[in-house]
């Protein structure tokens with residue numbers, strides 16, 4: 120059972136003036152309300168309506184909200200009462216959120232990374248919307264508008280640098296968050312769907328990174344996208360997929376339009392939907408603690424998510440923000456030169472770091488059919504990874520599952536070694 124539910128009773132929110140019992144607050148059932156509404160409020164504008172419609176046999180509900188403000192006697196400012204009267208249906212929801220508790224133990228530190236990923240995503244939305252005010256997604260204007268943002272718009276350089284750096288930090292945090300939840304086996308029953316929705320979030324974030332990379336329309340972005348979108352061609356039906364993605368046979372201004380619409384419309388919509396599901400599950404099921412910790416007495420206590428843990432989260436966000444601004448100012452991403460579809464590719468074309476592991480695998484499998492094999496291996500690996508909560512039956516029975524811990528270590532080793540190999544090779548070019 121979810122832990123927060125178990126502990127909820129211990130930490131009840133301070134009593135509020137309770138609304139009258141539902142039955143008492145509401146008028147009688149719709150059918151019965153017709154004569155009653157008229158009798159109770161003869162002068163109210165809505166009162167005439169049920170009577171007027173009665174002849175036609177169609178019931179019209181009263182215009183006024185039937186129940187009066189159940190909180191009108193609580194002691195608070197007029198402004199708070201104003202909002203409370205309008206949003207009082209939210210109060211049980213807020214009370215419910217207050218029940219969530221976070222276990223404290225020696226691995227609690229890792230609970231901060233989901234929140235940090237969320238924080239960098241919020242930064243992306245805010246800076247992305249600001250960039251949109253000046254960015255022009257056409258082959259003729261993209262690079263010029265991008266340079267204009269960097270050189271002419273007041274603080275435009277900072278917004279662009281923050282967007283570019285925060286994209287990297289968001290994906291970096293998502294990886295750390297994924298592996299920390301993996302090793303704490305937070306995916307175990309009943310949290311399987313948190314893992315699945317999280318994995319989809321990671322894929323969408325990588326999609327953001329891929330589509331955003333082309334938007335500056337500089338040489339590096341152009342040729343990296345050319346190489347990146349070539350990959351699916353070796354799969355059956357892959358050529359069609361590439362045509363759809365590119366909007367033609369080659370990367371062209373048409374591709375820019377597609378990447379742009381994916382980046383600012385489709386992906387944000389999908390990510391927000393998935394994020395709502397992910398966070399709702401986090402609230403409903405609560406935060407897990409590692410297997411065996413409760414039985415071994417390793418849980419030091421529980422702290423309220425709201426406001427205690429959230430306040431600590433905020434400290435993490437402040438540190439993250441400081442790091443972000445430091446990176447954006449001290450290590451600016453280059454502007455590059457405008458993409459020339461007819462020009463030749465410069466040396467050292469490579470994707471963003473978060474695709475290096477797959478990139479290296481493709482480079483290693485140079486034999487006949489090797490690329491297809493690499494894609495198949497990677498797809499099978501990803502499917503197994505997403506199914507981990509359903510495969511790890513031991514963890515779901517609250518038993519340790521060292522085989523899965525070893526599997527996670529192997530996946531990390533593969534990602535780190537391959538990523539390092541690309542770094543080592545390309546940093547010498």
Ligand code: HEM
Pocket residue numbers: 240243244246247248250251254265279282283285286287289290324325327328331332333334335382383387452
């Ligand atoms: C609603 C949210 C977002 C909007 C409206 C948005 C908008 C934009 C715009 C207009 C650009 C082109 C300007 C430029 O290149 O500097 C851009 C670039 C970019 N975006 Fe986003 N973005 C959003 C979210 C994200 C997210 C979540 C990520 C990554 C996880 C991301 C990664 C990137 C990257 C890597 C670039 C290229 C950065 C560069 O080299 O300048 N964006 N975005």
Ligand code: HEM
Pocket residue numbers: 229230231232233234236237240293294296297300305306310313314315316317318320321324394397401405406407408
């Ligand atoms: C955009 C990306 C993501 C965001 C914004 C996000 C956000 C969050 C937040 C705020 C929490 C609650 C706090 C915490 O335990 O850290 C959480 C929990 C969780 N997330 Fe994510 N997440 C993302 C990606 C992922 C990924 C890639 C996975 C795994 C594949 C994942 C799996 C989980 C799990 C299993 C939990 C429950 C943790 C527990 O009960 O202890 N999430 N996520």
